Amino acid sequence: MKTKLRFKIIAALICLSLAALLFSQGYWLKGLYDSTWEQVNGNIQDAMRMADYKELFIRMDSLSENKGSGTITSEIKLSKDSTDEISRNGLMDTFSVKADKNPFKYNEAAESLNEYLDLLTSLEGQIQEALHVKLDSLMPIDYALYDSLLVMELKQYDISVPYKLEVIQMKDSLPETIMTFRSIETFDNKGLQFSYPIKSVEPELYYQLTLKAPSQLVFKQMAGILTSSLLLVILILIAFIYLLYTILRQKTIEELKADFTNNMTHELKTPISVAYAANDVLLNYDTHVSEKQKKYLGIVREQLTQLSGLVEQILTLSVENRNTFRLKQESIRVADMIAPLIEQHKLKAGKQVDITTNIPENIAVFADRTHFYNILGNLIDNAVKYSGDKPAEISVSAEMLPNEIRVSVTDNGIGISDTNLQHIFDKFYRVPSGNLHNVKGFGLGLYYVKDMMSKHGGSVTVKSQPGKGTTFTLHFKN
16 A cells, blocks of 8 residues: 555544544533533522522511511411412312322332422422412512522522513513513613513513523533533644644655665665676786785675675665565475575685585475575575584475475574574564674564565564574465
8 A cells, every 4th residue: 555545544534533523522512511501491490489489488577577476377377378279279189199109009109209299399389379379468579679589599500691580461461561670781682581470369470581691601601511622622633633743754754764775775786886896807807916905805895795785685675665566476496596595605605604405396486586585595694694603504495285385494503592582583683792793784684584475475483592503484375
């Protein structure tokens, strides 16, 4: 998959995730707004009801102060009248029947409990109406007092927006404003209205409360949640933007690094080839070169060979990581591939190398010829390098199994400890050897072997014993 396409997919997924997050957050906040508004609605209705109760009781206290001991009689009469009124409406009879029933005797206890709660609410309304009927006949309603009490009740629910209170009476099915109270400030009729009936002897009398900007109440109660949600969304937006910026920056850096590596290695190949050719001419065709000069020219050729191999490895890895990389796989006889490699490594080893093979002629692997050659070359080269001071004894073998073909390279070298064994295929990793650097390399060979085997659909394994040697095994699918 191309880098640009991957980046577009990542960006699209991030945008979709952000959109889903914003949608879910908005949906949740909408539900919270509705539930909070219902709560505020109920609080306003409770405030109007409690203000009406308090206005009733304050008038009762006023009557008590004015009439002295006669108030007790009035209160008794009020209670009796209220009871009579309730009885006339049939509520007490209903309650007496209901009271004999134990709701927990039945399976539908919750339904019975709801009936009791509805009954109590109805009973409360009847009592309030009876109180109004009695008190309103003795003393007129103090609407100004109700307005003051309503202000206090609303403040208890943290409701302090401007409002207008009106006393409305229905006459001939038409509303008529009897009295108007404006608290805090004067404003027009635009706003949310709440009605609360005054159950008095007067026909269809009720309070009408008009709130200015009622949504401010909800937002005020939701201020903490809204602030935290907004901060969370901003934080996630910043994180997503920073993530996209980082991905884009890493993509740019990776492209620059790849371009630099490709250009550098291609440019290095020319001077290395020229220097190698000049060194070869001086070493092989100049008759005036002394033995000491030949020694130094040999060192130069060795280092040029090492440098050329490094450039080839970097180029191979660079090409392998490109999006256009493709394997050109074909059937390759392993025995035919090993023969030139043995001769090559014997010539450049600089010490005695004994390479034996045990490869049946009919064993062939399906692989890319160039990369298979480099894989085997890296393994044999490592076997020579890490053979120590003694002559290198290397064995190359191959066997065909029902499900795979195995190609193994075994040496008698210094071996690898268990601690280092799990890291040897990491990029740029080299087995630490203290301050000694007698083995040259850059930690790319085994990384290349593992990566290319993976691209061939196979794998590479290693077994080693320190001081006894190492065996690398290539596993190709059969």
